[in-house]
Structure formats: structure tokens, C-alpha cells
Amino acid sequence: DMKAGVSGEQIRPDRLAEALERLKETVGPSGWSTHPGLLEPHVVDWTGVMRGSSPLLLKPARTEEVATIVSICREYGLKIVPQGGNTSLVGGAVPSGKGVEILVNLARMNKVRAVDTINDTMTVDAGCLLASIQAEAEKNERLFPLRLASEGNCQIGGNLASNAGGSNVLRYGNTRDLVLGLEVVLADGRIWNGMRGLRKDNMGYDLKQLFIGSEGTLGIITGAVLKLFARPASVATAVCAVPSVKAALDLLALCKQRTGGQVTAFELMPGTGLELVLKHFPACRLPLERLCEWQVLIEFSSSDETASQQERMTAVLAEAYEAGLVSDAVVSASLSQSRSFWALREGLAEADMMEGPTIQGDIAVPISSIPDFLEICSAAISQAVKGARIIAFGHLGDGNIHFGIIQPADVLPKDFLARSDEIHGIINHNTLRFGGTVSAEHGLGTLKAGAVLKYRGEVEQDLMLAIKHSLDPSGMMNPGKVLEAGRRQLQE
Ligand code: FAD
Numbered sequence: 001d002m003k004a005g006v007s008g009e010q011i012r013p014d015r016l017a018e019a020l021e022r023l024k025e026t027v028g029p030s031g032w033s034t035h036p037g038l039l040e041p042h043v044v045d046w047t048g049v050m051r052g053s054s055p056l057l058l059k060p061a062r063t064e065e066v067a068t069i070v071s072i073c074r075e076y077g078l079k080i081v082p083q084g085g086n087t088s089l090v091g092g093a094v095p096s097g098k099g100v101e102i103l104v105n106l107a108r109m110n111k112v113r114a115v116d117t118i119n120d121t122m123t124v125d126a127g128c129l130l131a132s133i134q135a136e137a138e139k140n141e142r143l144f145p146l147r148l149a150s151e152g153n154c155q156i157g158g159n160l161a162s163n164a165g166g167s168n169v170l171r172y173g174n175t176r177d178l179v180l181g182l183e184v185v186l187a188d189g190r191i192w193n194g195m196r197g198l199r200k201d202n203m204g205y206d207l208k209q210l211f212i213g214s215e216g217t218l219g220i221i222t223g224a225v226l227k228l229f230a231r232p233a234s235v236a237t238a239v240c241a242v243p244s245v246k247a248a249l250d251l252l253a254l255c256k257q258r259t260g261g262q263v264t265a266f267e268l269m270p271g272t273g274l275e276l277v278l279k280h281f282p283a284c285r286l287p288l289e290r291l292c293e294w295q296v297l298i299e300f301s302s303s304d305e306t307a308s309q310q311e312r313m314t315a316v317l318a319e320a321y322e323a324g325l326v327s328d329a330v331v332s333a334s335l336s337q338s339r340s341f342w343a344l345r346e347g348l349a350e351a352d353m354m355e356g357p358t359i360q361g362d363i364a365v366p367i368s369s370i371p372d373f374l375e376i377c378s379a380a381i382s383q384a385v386k387g388a389r390i391i392a393f394g395h396l397g398d399g400n401i402h403f404g405i406i407q408p409a410d411v412l413p414k415d416f417l418a419r420s421d422e423i424h425g426i427i428n429h430n431t432l433r434f435g436g437t438v439s440a441e442h443g444l445g446t447l448k449a450g451a452v453l454k455y456r457g458e459v460e461q462d463l464m465l466a467i468k469h470s471l472d473p474s475g476m477m478n479p480g481k482v483l484e485a486g487r488r489q490l491q492e
Contacts, residue, residue, distance in 0.1 A: 011077055011100055019076035020056055023102065026068045031108065033057045042083060042103050045091045046150075047353070050446060052095025054081065057103045063183060063191055063222040069104060070220065071189035078102050079479045082216035084127070084158025087150040089362070090445025092162065092215050096480030104220060106157050113223070115140050120228040121180060121197040126157030126221045133226065142228035145172040147265075149346040157221045163213035165441030167345075170397035171264045171301075172229065174441070175212065181225030182208040187218070187472040197225045210467065215443050216478035218471045232301035235264075236309035237338035238317060240329035241292040245371040245396075248296050251325040252367075252397055255298060258316045262309070265299040266397030267345050273391040273404075277347035280354045284343055287330040296396065297345045299338075348393045352404050357413045358391075359420050360404040361427035365436035367399040374401070377430040381405055384426055385419070400440040403427055428455065449484035 011019075024032045033039060034056055044051045060066045073080050083093045083105040095101035106127030113123040117140055124133060130151040137144040146159060148166040158164075160182070164175045172178065181195040194208050211218055242248045248268065255263045271291040277284050288295070300309040313331050320326040332338035352358045365373045378390050387408030394402040405423055407416040428438045428451075438451055452461055468475075468483055 031059045045094045050091035054095045054103045059108045061108045066185045082220045084155035085153040087154045089442045090447040092445030098479035122226045143231045162443040167265045183223035184219040217482045230303035233305040234309040235301040236313040237332040238298045240326045247325045264301045267297040268396035269295040273348045276351040280351045352391045356407040362442040363431040364400040364440035365434040369434040444482045
């Protein structure tokens with residue numbers, strides 16, 4: 001009965017106790033916990049703002065156990081929250097309060113199943129840490145190019161479920177571009193084995209792509225076949241001061257032109273943000289003479305051993321300097337220097353949160369519209385919130401800006417956060433004006449669960465609801481996420 005599932009009916013205490021016993025038996029003594037202290041890091045999100053509750057945390061060790069868990073939950077009308085590293089920035093991986101929610105964390109499913117260096121693939125369990133996958137690729141003289149500041153904590157299953165982006169999208173695409181095969185436990189408890197390492201496969205609909213980016217609302221990803229790439233022989237990183245965001249985009253075009261598409265990363269770093277990085281992370285150093293309004297971090301890489309990317313970078317930046325696109329620049333001379341450049345960029349996300357309550361949009365607009373978007377949206381925010389500090393940073397090369405506003409010094413945190421909807425509304429309005437999206441890489445989770453119904457057309461809503469309804473008719477998978485407002489409509 002679909003309706004019973006969707007509305008999250010009460011479950012009798014004796015039935016619940018019976019279900020919990022069966023779930024514990026499924027994973028064995030080392031695979032579950034009910035201890036509040038142990039559950040704590042799993043029921044609160046990474047930002048510390050969203051908190052849920054769950055009677056049971058399960059850590060299955062095998063795909064078959066995941067399938068049994070889903071079948072039992074289905075039988076008793078329990079909900080499931082799939083969880084990876086719980087680094088979601090939209091409250092995607094914590095219970096949302098819609099019924100009795102069982103946490104299914106994949107951390108114990110952390111084996112690399114196979115590496116094939118001729119096929120250039122790695123077959124993994126979904127609970128592998130992203131950093132371990134990168135290291136395994138490196139060990140095999142290959143590259144797995146997904147790169148995020150949270151790579152030491154997030155799992156590939158979470159990356160897949162949220163179609164994570166990160167800093168190398170410009171060159172290698174999003175997570176969905178890095179996958180050939182998937183294994184998924186469906187909401188009906190069956191296992192779909194789509195673990196094919198094929199670069200061409202047109203036998204019907206591309207089912208794996210449905211699950212990638214579905215944020216745990218259509219099934220639990222348990223395994224994946226990932227693409228491997230040639231490991232770069234030469235990498236160069238630079239930090240440059242640019243006179244404007246428009247100049248930064250001209251510099252991006254020049255870099256692409258001169259490298260034949262070898263630009264791996266092109267990241268925007270505002271002076272307002274770097275100031276906070278230097279304040280909150282005293283080990284960080286600015287390589288430039290002084291902080292300007294806008295800086296960019298650029299990375300070139302190539303697997304061609306004969307071409308020094310450092311020389312190429314220096315030549316491109318000299319040309320850019322002549323053309324007035326760059327006012328100051330430093331090219332890294334060593335790997336450790338390059339890491340210190342990246343520390344500045346990766347510190348931006350945390351430094352603004354350390355400074356005070358922050359409201360942040362994860363938006364994307366067509367790259368060419370970024371200068372106008374930033375100017376107009378910043379003006380609108382400054383007018384609405386007196387003294388607001390705006391920190392707009394991120395993946396300029398692929399059009400994704402993290403548009404953050406820090407609480408003004410003379411406003412109480414609670415008064416600032418009370419205006420969250422209004423401030424998000426201003427960011428969203430201006431994003432959509434430029435043909436953009438209000439969720440570029442972080443997903444919708446609970447934070448933006450109403451966005452599809454609000455901002456996308458009826459046809460698109462209907463398509464999404466039809467997919468959700470057909471794959472998870474009882475609404476048991478990650479309730480309250482992604483299409484929450486739409487699901488209410490579904491019940492009518
Ligand atoms: P979780 O947070 O545990 O889960 C994320 C979503 O996926 C949830 O909806 C969850 O239910 C679902 N899920 C998890 N595992 C599975 C599974 N096996 N099967 C089905 N569903 C599942 N994101 C970016 O895209 N780009 C960035 O540059 C970036 N930088 C970040 C920097 C920091 C410091 C932090 C804290 C986060 C950042 N993120 C970024 C967000 C986050 O790290 C990514 O979204 C990451 O991919 C989440 O992985 P996770 O394992 O922590 O997933």
C-alpha cells in the first residue's frame with residue numbers, strides 16, 4: 001500500500017522490536033549499534049545544523065546483507081537512510097523525521113574488488129573512501145580524477161549518490177562521467193548487477209545514470225566499476241591575481257587555447273575569503289605580494305613526459321600579463337608548494353563557517369554569465385542585508401559558484417539565520433534569471449527538498465515523480481529528501 005508507506009504510519013512497539021532484532025541478526029554483533037554516543041556522528045550532519053534520530057545504525061559488510069536489510073524494512077514499513085561519510089552539505093544523509101528511519105552506513109563495505117589496467121577500470125565496494133580509491137589508482141600508475149576537499153572522509157557511494165563535482169570537473173567531468181557500471185540494492189530488496197566495465201553499452205536505457213545523483217532515494221549503491229585515467233607526468237599550479245572576474249574568464253579561454261584542453265582546474269578565490277583562510281588557518285601563506293579583490297588558482301596537467309607544464313604555465317601567464325588579464329602570479333616550483341596553493345582554495349569552505357553563521361548557495365550559471373550574475377546578485381544581497389560579507393568562490397571553470405554570506409558583525413546569529421529563506425530566495429532568483437541551477441554539485445537533500453517543485457516545470461516534475469514512484473512506490477528510501485514537496489502531491 002503506497003499511501004501507508006508515504007505517510008509513515010505508526011508501527012506497533014512489539015512489531016518494531018521484532019524488526020530491529022531481525023535487522024541486528026542480519027549484520028551480526030559487529031554490524032550494528034543503538035548506543036546514543038555511537039549514533040551521534042551519524043544523526044547530525046557535517047555542518048552541525050541538521051539533526052535527526054534513528055533507533056538503529058547498521059553497518060552491513062556485504063551486498064546480500066544490504067538486500068536483506070531492505071527486505072526486512074519493507075516488510076515492517078520502516079524507512080532507510082543510506083549513509084556514506086556523512087559529509088553532505090544539504091543534510092542528505094541524516095534522518096529527516098519521516099517515520100522510523102534505519103541508518104544504513106556502508107563504511108564496512110570498503111574493499112577494492114579488482115583493478116584492470118588494460119581496461120583502465122577499478123571495481124570497488126561503495127563504502128571505499130574516495131582517498132583510498134585515489135591511492136589505489138596511484139599505486140597502479142593511474143589516476144582517479146575525482147577531487148574534493150572532503151576526500152579523506154567521503155565514500156565513493158556517497159559521491160555517486162550525490163553525483164559529486166569537485167575541482168577537476170573542467171577536465172574529467174562530474175562523478176557520473178567517471179563510472180561504467182553499478183551494483184544497486186533496489187527498494188524491493190532485489191540486487192541489480194550492472195557491474196559492466198564497458199565503454200560502449202547501448203542495450204536499452206542507461207539505468208546506472210538514474211541512480212547516480214538520486215541521493216539514496218531510489219536504492220542503495222553497493223558497488224561500482226570506475227574509469228581510470230593516465231597519471232599526469234607533469235603538473236603545474238599557479239595562483240594569480242586578476243583585475244576582474246571578466247578578466248579571469250578571458251584568462252580561462254586563453255589557458256584552454258594554449259594548452260589544447262589541458263586545464264585541469266580553474267578556481268575562483270575572492271580576497272574577502274582568502275583573508276579569512278589566512279586568519280583561521282595560520283599555517284596558510286599567501287604566495288602573492290598582496291591580496292586583491294579576485295584571485296584564481298589554475299592547474300595544468302599532462303601525461304606527456306616531454307612537455308613541462310611549468311614552462312607552459314609560465315609562458316601563458318606572461319602572455320596574460322601583457323594582455324592585462326593578470327596583475328601578479330606565482331607558479332609552483334614543487335609539489336609541496338602546489339599543495340600549499342590548494343590549501344588556500346580548500347580552506348575557503350571551512351574558513352567562512354569558522355568566521356560565523358553562513359548562508360551559502362551552491363549555484364551554477366553558464367560560465368559567460370558569471371561576471372553579471374556576481375555583480376547583480378551581490379548588489380541585491382548588499383541592499384537586503386546591511387553589512388553582509390559576501391564570499392563567492394569555487395569552480396569558475398565549470399560555472400559553479402559557492403555564494404556565501406556571513407553574518408554581519410552587529411546582527412545576532414539567530415536573527416541572521418532567521419532570514420535564511422529570504423537570502424536564499426535572492427540568490428535563487430538571480431541564478432534562475434541567468435538560466436542557472438540552484439543546486440550545482442551538492443544535491444538537494446533536506447535543505448532544498450522543495451526546489452524541484454518550486455523551480456522546475458511541470459513536465460520535469462512529472463518525469464521525476466514517475467521515476468521515484470516506479471522505483472520506490474512506498475517512499476521508504478531516504479524519506480524527506482530530494483522531492484519532498486513533490487511526494488506530498490503524489491499522495492493526492
Ligand atoms: P553522505 O554525505 O553520507 O551522503 C550523501 C547522499 O548520498 C545522501 O543523500 C545519502 O543518503 C546518499 N548516499 C550515501 N551513500 C549512499 C549509497 N551507498 N547508496 C545510495 N545513497 C547513498 N561536494 C562536491 O560535489 N564538490 C565539492 O567540491 C565538495 N567539497 C566538499 C568539501 C567539504 C569540506 C565537505 C564537508 C563536503 C564537500 N562536498 C563537496 C559535499 C560532499 O562531500 C560530497 O557530496 C560527497 O560526495 C558526499 O559523500 P559522502 O560519502 O559523505 O556521502
